[in-house]
Amino acid sequence: MIQPHGGKLVNRMITEDQLPGNVSVLTLNEREKNDLEMIGCGAMSPLEGFMTGTDYNSVVKNMRLENGIVWSLPVVFSQKKEDPQVAAGDTVALTYNNRIRGIMEIEEIFTADLMLEAIETLLTDDNAHPGVQYLKTLSGTYIGGKISAIDLRDEEPFREHRLIPEETRALFKEKGWKSIVAFQTRNPIHRAHEYLQKVSLEMVDGLLIHPLVGATKADDIPADVRMKCYETILEKYYPSDRTALSVFPAAMRYAGPREAIFHALLRKNYGCTHFIVGRDHAGVGDYYGTFDAQVIFDKFTEEEIDIIPLKFEHAFFCNKCGGMATARTCPHTGADRVFLSGKKVRAMLIDGILPPPEFTRPEIAQILMEAAAK
Amino acid sequence: MIQPHGGKLVNRMITEDQLPGNVSVLTLNEREKNDLEMIGCGAMSPLEGFMTGTDYNSVVKNMRLENGIVWSLPVVFSQKKEDPQVAAGDTVALTYNNRIRGIMEIEEIFTADLMLEAIETLLTDDNAHPGVQYLKTLSGTYIGGKISAIDLRDEEPFREHRLIPEETRALFKEKGWKSIVAFQTRNPIHRAHEYLQKVSLEMVDGLLIHPLVGATKADDIPADVRMKCYETILEKYYPSDRTALSVFPAAMRYAGPREAIFHALLRKNYGCTHFIVGRDHAGVGDYYGTFDAQVIFDKFTEEEIDIIPLKFEHAFFCNKCGGMATARTCPHTGADRVFLSGKKVRAMLIDGILPPPEFTRPEIAQILMEAAAK
Numbered sequence: 001m002i003q004p005h006g007g008k009l010v011n012r013m014i015t016e017d018q019l020p021g022n023v024s025v026l027t028l029n030e031r032e033k034n035d036l037e038m039i040g041c042g043a044m045s046p047l048e049g050f051m052t053g054t055d056y057n058s059v060v061k062n063m064r065l066e067n068g069i070v071w072s073l074p075v076v077f078s079q080k081k082e083d084p085q086v087a088a089g090d091t092v093a094l095t096y097n098n099r100i101r102g103i104m105e106i107e108e109i110f111t112a113d114l115m116l117e118a119i120e121t122l123l124t125d126d127n128a129h130p131g132v133q134y135l136k137t138l139s140g141t142y143i144g145g146k147i148s149a150i151d152l153r154d155e156e157p158f159r160e161h162r163l164i165p166e167e168t169r170a171l172f173k174e175k176g177w178k179s180i181v182a183f184q185t186r187n188p189i190h191r192a193h194e195y196l197q198k199v200s201l202e203m204v205d206g207l208l209i210h211p212l213v214g215a216t217k218a219d220d221i222p223a224d225v226r227m228k229c230y231e232t233i234l235e236k237y238y239p240s241d242r243t244a245l246s247v248f249p250a251a252m253r254y255a256g257p258r259e260a261i262f263h264a265l266l267r268k269n270y271g272c273t274h275f276i277v278g279r280d281h282a283g284v285g286d287y288y289g290t291f292d293a294q295v296i297f298d299k300f301t302e303e304e305i306d307i308i309p310l311k312f313e314h315a316f317f318c319n320k321c322g323g324m325a326t327a328r329t330c331p332h333t334g335a336d337r338v339f340l341s342g343k344k345v346r347a348m349l350i351d352g353i354l355p356p357p358e359f360t361r362p363e364i365a366q367i368l369m370e371a372a373a374k
Numbered sequence: 375m376i377q378p379h380g381g382k383l384v385n386r387m388i389t390e391d392q393l394p395g396n397v398s399v400l401t402l403n404e405r406e407k408n409d410l411e412m413i414g415c416g417a418m419s420p421l422e423g424f425m426t427g428t429d430y431n432s433v434v435k436n437m438r439l440e441n442g443i444v445w446s447l448p449v450v451f452s453q454k455k456e457d458p459q460v461a462a463g464d465t466v467a468l469t470y471n472n473r474i475r476g477i478m479e480i481e482e483i484f485t486a487d488l489m490l491e492a493i494e495t496l497l498t499d500d501n502a503h504p505g506v507q508y509l510k511t512l513s514g515t516y517i518g519g520k521i522s523a524i525d526l527r528d529e530e531p532f533r534e535h536r537l538i539p540e541e542t543r544a545l546f547k548e549k550g551w552k553s554i555v556a557f558q559t560r561n562p563i564h565r566a567h568e569y570l571q572k573v574s575l576e577m578v579d580g581l582l583i584h585p586l587v588g589a590t591k592a593d594d595i596p597a598d599v600r601m602k603c604y605e606t607i608l609e610k611y612y613p614s615d616r617t618a619l620s621v622f623p624a625a626m627r628y629a630g631p632r633e634a635i636f637h638a639l640l641r642k643n644y645g646c647t648h649f650i651v652g653r654d655h656a657g658v659g660d661y662y663g664t665f666d667a668q669v670i671f672d673k674f675t676e677e678e679i680d681i682i683p684l685k686f687e688h689a690f691f692c693n694k695c696g697g698m699a700t701a702r703t704c705p706h707t708g709a710d711r712v713f714l715s716g717k718k719v720r721a722m723l724i725d726g727i728l729p730p731p732e733f734t735r736p737e738i739a740q741i742l743m744e745a746a747a748k
Contacts, residue, residue, distance in 0.1 A: 198703040199576045202686060237695065239705040312576060321611065322731065323697040329572040331613040357696065 001169060002273050002306060005265045006046030006069050009165060013040045014148045019100060024084045025093045026104070026143070028077070031134065031251035033096040034214035035075050038250050038266070040102060040149025041164035045269045050077040052144035053110035060120045063258065063299070070304050072261040073121055073253055079109065079141040086143070094147070102149040109143050122255050124287050130217045131254045131284075156249070158213060158227055163246040168208065169271035171244060177206035181274035181310065182267035184281070186212045186220055186252060188229040188368060190360050192315035194237065195324035196276055200310050204274055207243045209234065210267065215251035217284075223247075225371040229364050236363055246270075256281070256288035257296035261305070264297075268307040277309045290314075317358035346372070375543060376647050376680060379639045380420030380443050383539060387414045388522045393474060398458045399467045400478070400517070402451070405508065405625035407470040408588035409449050412624055412640070414476060414523025415538035419643045424451040426518035427484035434494045437632065437673070444678050446635040447495055447627055453483065453515040460517070468521070476523040483517050496629050498661050504591045505628045505658075530623070532587060532601055537620040542582065543645035545618060551580035555684065556646035558637045558655070560586045560594055560626060562603040562742055564734050566689035568611065569698035570650055574684050578648055581617045583608065584641065589625035591658075597621075599745040603738045610737055620644075630655070630662035631670035635679070638671075642681040651683045664688075691732035720746070 004010075028036060038044045046069060051059065054066045056074050063072045077094075086092055090106045114135045115125045122131045153162045163171065172180050181200040185193065189209075201207045209230055213223040230245055250266065253259050259282035264275040281293035289295075294311040302308075313326040317338040321330050330337070338358040340348075345355050349372035354365040378384075402410060412418045420443060425433065428440045430448050437446045451468075460466055460480055468476045488509045489499045496505045527536045537545065546554050555574040559567065563583075575581045583604055587597040604619050624640065627633050633656035638649040655667035663669075668685040676682075687700040691712040695704050704711070712732040714722075719729050723746035728739040 196576075198699065199573050201703050202570075202573045202700060203577070203684065237705065239701070239703065242702060310577065325572065326576060327613070328616060329575050329613065331611065 001173065001271060002268055004042070004045045004165070004269045005306075008046060009169075009269065010039070010042040010045040010048055011166065012042075012048060012146070012148045013151045013164075014102070016100075016150055018148070019093065019150070020091055020103065023091050023093050023103070024086050025095050025100070026077075026083045026086065027080045028094050028096040028101065029080075029137075030096075030215040032077050032094075033101060034249055034251040035077075036094060036102050036147060036149050037152075039075065039147055040151075043165055043248075043250070043266050043269050044075060045165070047071075047075055049104060049107075049146035050142070050144050051075055052108040053142075056110070056112065056142065056144070060117050063261070070261065070265065070300055072258040072265075073255060074117060076112075076142045076144070077104065078138040079143055081139060088145075099152070099155075100150070101152060102147050104143070104145045104147045106143055107145040109141060112140055112142050114138060114140050121258050122253075122287070123257075126287070129254065129284065129287060130252075157224065158247045161227070161245055161247050162249065163270075165270045168244070168246055172206060172271050175206060175241070175244075177204075177242075179204035179274060180206045180208055180272045181276060182208045182210045182270065182272035183276050184210055184212060184248065184263045184267070186216055186226075188221060188226050188360075188364055189233050190364070191317060191324060191358065193278075194233065194361075195315040195326075196278060196310075196312045199312070200274060200276055201242060205242070207238070208267075208270070208272055209243065209245045210248045210270070210272075211245075212250055212252060213247040214249050217252070217254070220252075221368075221371070225367065228367050232363050232367060233361055237361060252282070254282060254284040254287075256283045257292045260293035260309075261296060261300075264305060264307050264309055272307060274308045274310050276312065278312050279314050319358075375547065375645060376642055378416070378419045378539070378643045379680075382420060383543075383643065384413070384416040384419040384422055385540070386416075386422060386520070386522045387525045387538075388476075390474075390524055392522070393467065393524070394465055394477065397465050397467050397477070398460050399469050399474070400451075400457045400460065401454045402468050402470040402475065403454075403511075404470075404589040406451050406468075407475060408623055408625040409451075410468060410476050410521060410523050411526075412588075413449065413521055414525075417539055417622075417624070417640050417643050418449060419539070421445075421449055423478060423481075423520035424516070424518050425449055426482040427516075430484070430486065430516065430518070434491050437635070444635065444639065444674055446632040446639075447629055448491060450486075450516045450518070451478065452512040453517055455513060462519075473526070474524070475526060476521050478517070478519045478521045480517055481519040483515060486514055486516050488512060488514050495632050496627075496661070497631075500661075503628065503658065503661060504626075531598065532621050535601070535619055535621050536623065537644075539644045542618070542620055546580060546645050549580060549615070549618075551578075551616075553578035553648060554580045554582055554646045555648035555650060556582045556584045556641035556644065557650050558584055558586060558622065558641070560590055560600075562595060562600050562734075562738055563607050564738070565691060565698060565732065567652075568607065568735075569689040569700075570652060570684075570686045573686070574648060574650055575616060579616070581612070582641075582644070582646055583617065583619045584622045584644070584646075585619075586624055586626060587621040588623050591626070591628070594626075595742075595745070599741065602741050606737050606741060607735055611735060626656070628656060628658040628661075630657045631666045634667035634683075635670060635674075638679060638681050638683055646681060648682045648684050650686065652686050653688050693732075
């Protein structure tokens with residue numbers, strides 16, 4: 001089994017009766033709520049809490065924690081205007097929608113240059129970037145310290161698919177998979193995605209479809225519709241003994257290259273040995289070059305990353321090839337290739353037109369069309 | 375660039391004017407003629423000649439040369455009844471079809487237990503096995519020693535595709551390919567083969583189609599027909615900037631697992647980093663288990679082999695998947711899968727019926743049908 005990032009799988013999950021009484025209560029926003037769950041369950045090993053200033057600054061500037069371990073994105077808790085004043089040394093409860101979800105032992109309260117964070121990590125400070133928009137909602141003061149998270153998965157959606165790293169690792173062991181490829185997605189599975197997954201699956205023992213179900217931008221397809229797509233396509237088109245579906249309750253940062261590293265390292269914690277990095281991974285708009293999220297892996301040694309990135313080009317159905325392909329394997333021209341833009345597909349679905357089966361499996365197109373009609 | 379097997383690329387090629395005068399002449403059989411060319415050009419690095427007794431016995435028993443380097447099959451020269459008596463210390467000329475093709479400095483003449491060789495290396499002494507049949511034509515005395523081979527490629531077929539290891543290495547460098555997958559074949563390329571190649575090509579920079587054109591058994595499809603198939607399919611269905619065609623002038627041993635190791639190590643010498651091992655690689659009849667040629671790689675460390683074996687299952691077109699797949703990626707049943715036995719395909723071709731395009735590209739089927747009609 002692959003080692004967790006940093007060598008040790010963190011588990012900082014507690015039950016509600018372990019909550020301390022009589023402490024100040026600080027408010028989590030949606031991303032922070034996602035991060036709390038991810039840190040607590042070990043998905044963000046070796047992190048044990050929200051970052052303090054030294055780690056934060058080191059990550060922003062060098063993509064490494066202060067101790068040198070690769071880490072590409074800040075994982076931070078922001079001070080909220082309405083919240084009570086707190087200080088280093090305090091233990092505080094963390095709440096989301098009036099539900100206490102964990103505690104933090106405050107180590108440091110520090111000021112951050114949020115637009116420097118934006119430029120370094122998102123590579124832009126453009127207001128149209130959803131990650132920049134998020135940062136602009138923050139106070140500019142971060143509160144760092146170790147956390148403990150209450151296991152509230154029974155109250156969360158997709159409970160049966162909400163496996164924490166020690167559970168996916170146990171699942172892989174039980175199935176006898178030694179090599180496992182993870183597929184990150186915040187979109188339904190079109191045939192292009194299926195092709196990349198199956199090409200990978202020809203080489204490894206198992207495939208983990210690992211959809212992100214944390215905070216996404218408003219125009220992404222809702223997680224419940226996507227989950228229905230995943231369950232349906234797995235049932236109809238994937239061998240059940242070699243595939244698993246579990247959710248990845250992280251928030252999207254839309255940070256492109258840096259988020260590809262982040263997504264890969266976290267999947268290592270889940271026990272995966274390979275990670276699919278397609279074109280414009282975790283990208284949004286035109287902020288990142290098509291293959292920047294693949295090239296960034298070259299900045300680190302293979303040992304530092306350990307999980308193997310599988311780097312793919314854009315896939316399509318080619319009429320002359322009579323099957324799925326990419327520019328790496330198909331010599332034909334654009335005219336032979338079935339290509340539809342996301343915009344075009346959305347328009348078809350709204351108009352009640354099924355995209356062609358070369359683009360989307362009919363069963364999936366049906367689900368998307370029904371969701372679009374709502 | 376990947377290191378040659380054993381660390382140094384051998385080159386023992388000479389020109390005809392470097393032949394010594396007034397020496398005894400020994401006769402090569404077809405396999406030995408192939409081996410002489412392969413040793414001379416460095417394809418069999420680190421071998422510098424036909425094996426002496428210690429290497430031969432070590433290889434037969436332990437799949438290693440006396441010095442510990444992995445080597446899975448004997449490469450030997452047999453004493454012929456009609457040839458003159460020679461002795462250790464002699465330099466002799468080696469001839470095939472009355473054409474001198476190289477010289478050997480004899481180091482040792484030794485007796486071999488050919489049926490032990492058969493059982494250890496072919497895993498059978500059954501007379502129906504073509505490798506056993508070959509051994510039964512030999513004297514049981516081997517003559518070992520370093521060789522030099524005259525470069526007679528200008529007299530050989532497929533001259534423009536007859537690249538020696540230093541030439542394929544130069545080609546890969548010129549094309550900027552860092553990772554190259556080699557495909558060994560002694561058959562025309564059906565869609566199943568194309569699929570394995572293209573799945574591999576999604577992951578690496580270049581594909582070397584490397585058909586074996588040395589001695590094969592009589593009922594294999596002749597090399598010139600196969601070459602026409604390769605040239606045609608490459609032109610029609612493969613991206614020219616990512617594929618190369620060159621011949622592998624080795625003789626088939628039909629040794630299954632041991633020959634898979636042998637084929638992989640030799641492709642490393644040609645500069646390839648990955649090697650496709652399908653089901654029943656280098657097999658014949660029912661002598662080997664379907665995946666024995668994949669499992670055997672586990673007997674060695676990855677560093678010892680170095681070239682990475684890509685292990686695939688049987689591929690097919692699945693009507694429900696609407697594309698190529700294997701049992702690793704397709705959940706459907708045999709009834710959905712387009713399957714034709716080799717026997718059935720041969721019968722169709724002889725009867726002038728094109729196999730379906732899901733099985734063989736029409737352009738290839740046409741070449742095979744025309745060849746079958748001759």
